[in-house]
Amino acid sequence: MTSILQPQKEATGTYTFSSRPRALQNRNKYRDPVAEQNEEQAQYGNIMYDRRVVRGNTYAQNILPISAQTDPIEIQRMQEARRRAVARKRAKEQLRPRTPEPVEGRKHIDVQTELYLEELSDRIEESDVQCQTDAFLDRPATPLFIPAKTGKDVATQILEGELFDFDIEVNPILEVLTGKTIEQALLEVMEEEELASLRAQQRAFEELRNAELVEVQRLEEQERRHREEKEHRMKQQREVLRLEKESAKKIAARAFAQHYLADLLPSVYSSLQDNGYFYDSVERDVETEFMPWLMTEVEKTLDKRVFGRTMLDMLIREVVKQRLDIFEKMEQTKHASK
């Protein structure tokens, strides 16, 4: 069954095929030889279910004869074998023991011989029996099996320094341990040192700063004090100036006033005199005391006279009134009597 060989480089291959292995395709049972040859290798069958593939072990196989067709002798032989097998089977059947046929005139019948019907079953009579072994005895120890010595004795010994050198081997481990510890310690120490140096720097700066600050404040204070002092002094100076000016003004005013009032005095005297402010004391005394007394006396006297005249007037009036009354009465009686 050669197929179209794939063009292959046969030079590099280890061997060449006369017939290249290829997957076999499914064939129809009744194949059309004409159509088949033109068919492409479309379907591949499953090798496991291919009846052409030999299965099973191969070391006791019926190897097919070279010619595929069976000989007629073989066919005959096979048929005979088949026939013989059938006959054997039939014979075996017949040889099976059976109950003999009944004698003439008799018939086989099933009869119950016992009183009671017994059910035949497969149940087997059983009974329990126990058995117990004796208590365990300690098995004595097996004697040590020392096999007979065979072979040559060989010994070996590991001397010091042969497997490894401790000092050299321990070096890296130690290095790592100490290295790590020291590294950690250095880290912490450096931290502290860093902090300390930062603080020292800060302190130096602070000192400078404080010094400068105090200087600034002191100067400020000084400045303020000087300024205040200056202002104070200036104010004082101004006060003094003002006072001076005032006193100068006062002096000028006084001089002027004096001058103005220089001839005031005689005129004052004269007007006072005119107004009678200078007086003779006796005269004044007489005038102030004597005259009022005199006047009061005169008044008194005059009052007395006036009083007297008034009394007289009253008397006269009284009398006149009485006389009038009498005269009226007289008139009335006169009229009445008329």
Added chain:
Amino acid sequence: MTAVRISGNLPPNIDCTKAPIAFGRRAVPKLNEELQNPELITRQRALMSLCDLVHDPEIALEAMRLGCLESLKRLLRDVDSTVRMKTTEVFYRLATHNVGRVAFLKSDVILPLSQLFDEPVDVCRKNMHMAIEMMSEFPGGAVGLVEAGLIPRLVFKLTSELEEIQELILDTLHFCLCVDASEALASEAVSVLKEKLSHRSARIRNKAARALMDLSLGVQVCNLKHTLPSVPLEGKNKLCEEEVIPILVTLLGDPSPEVAASAAGALMSATVTTPGKYAALNADALLPLLGLVRSPQTNVCLNAVKAITVLAEAPEGRKELLKHLDLLEDLRGHDSEVTRRAAETAMRVITWKP
């Protein structure tokens, strides 16, 4: 030789108090997860490992990038004291790195830390104060502390704390006062510091004197207020009122040079005002100061010279100091430039005539 075979067991846990650290990149994320574990022993062991790892700045950076700060903040409120102690220690170590401090400010760690002020366990408090002190050492941190309103609480705690913690608080206050002194003045810091001036430990005296100097210098860096002249004067007046100056003068004769330097510094800033000057002169500050001028240490000498300069503004001081001009002449040849300048200024002021 032994065969190279990778064992199927985990490596033996040598230190069972620490959680085993995963390899390489997984170390910090795994520890972060373990920190949030509800079981106590896991958290404790994770904290111990984290504490050791955080020394390395790279690991610290990674830890903060992964958000360990949030879990640590939550752990601050844990009931177990070991957890709190280790958490505060981790915070302290993180604060020693600059990235740590910046991250603290960004994630607002100061407030949760400050809630531990009243913590009963001493070590926790100490670690917490160390962390806060680290924070205050750089200007942004000091501003943050001031804004969180920690100064009055720190001053209050100063009276009642252990010595070591007092030192830490004084350090923190020193840096915060450089930023803003007015809050401290308002919370009676002067009287508290006055007590500390007579403490038996030299370091505490030194730091208290330094804090007083800052108070009376009263620089204001933060932009909350712009009233520049008022705060310095306030501080100095407060110092005069509380009669701190005589104590400072006695401290000038202290055996420890640091204390003397700080006392001279405080004096130099407090005597800028006139009542301060006369208070110092009445307390006979000149002789000790002149003694300090001869000291080899730069800052002692410098502060003393500055104090002398300030005191020389007053006429009585000038009279007295005219007799000691030669001392200052010697200082003209000092190594440090600042001291030389200060000596020249002092001489100029002393020989000034109105």
